[in-house]
Amino acid sequence: MHHLTALVTLLAIAFYFFTSINVSRARTRTGVKVPAMSGHPDFERAFRIQMNTLEWMPIFLPALWLFAIYISDAIAAGIGVVWIIGRIVYFIGYSQAAAKRGPGFGIQALAAVALWAGALGAVVLRMV
């Protein structure tokens, strides 16, 4: 069993869910009506934060689980926590201004790439 990775998965989902709720709140605040997805920079940034988080989910979650299964539950979960922290930093920065989205993006990208590269190395090692 991979309890720590399961826990980090549920926390990552919860944070992603929060970015979705934030889009609804930005809609109300800026007056952009559904189904429109543009019309106010604050709304568009909130939407891009959610979308970017969504865009990375199919990279993060499979890499996290393959790392956990092939290497270590605890290390996978630890790197997963770094990914969530990067996502929170990205959320705070991008909410203020598009130019401030870099550091958080970099942290989460490094964490995701570490999970991916670790899993790839471990899978290849098992096959040879």
Next chain:
Amino acid sequence: MHHLTALVTLLAIAFYFFTSINVSRARTRTGVKVPAMSGHPDFERAFRIQMNTLEWMPIFLPALWLFAIYISDAIAAGIGVVWIIGRIVYFIGYSQAAAKRGPGFGIQALAAVALWAGALGAVVLRMV
């Protein structure tokens, strides 16, 4: 093995696939040419239905499977069926008017939150 959860996963994917086909059909009907993603309210609602279903997939699927693994295949699958029903109600309502998207959204959100909360509780219980 988790046969019922596997079956519900494949049915959920099939319904999500149907929302994608519906976007293509709305494109033809409204004359919005690729790669444009706006230009006619009917097309935009069809696109938002697909997008919203996509946005919930990384919440629904991991929560469904963690619930199935940590608690019960049959209960997970049952709640998963409720999620699909909520998605169908959302599809029908939102296709008619943006104002009618509420009830279906609420049903699928409750089902997803139930899966998430159940999985979280079960994971935490195993760790303590």
Next chain:
Amino acid sequence: MHHLTALVTLLAIAFYFFTSINVSRARTRTGVKVPAMSGHPDFERAFRIQMNTLEWMPIFLPALWLFAIYISDAIAAGIGVVWIIGRIVYFIGYSQAAAKRGPGFGIQALAAVALWAGALGAVVLRMV
């Protein structure tokens, strides 16, 4: 263990990641500033390529893994490679013109449907 399917999963993620990087490069080349998601046909096509690949991830990955678990790791991985090839053909075609996106889309859709239908058949057979 399903080493081949794990490997194909990591390769599919890597290609999807590449479509994301391509959006950033198209942004720089066409001068479309964040958070805007439209404004130049070349950028919009690059964005649609990434989005369409993202849209198929929750169909492809669960179907791939259920096929691998219920039927065969090697066959799942083989069909998964076809999916990636279809995605590459789609990327090259759609990058040139919207009208050239058909063949690659068809290849990856057939591969995904084969995984889905195979998994469904195998799950149902186990249950009866």
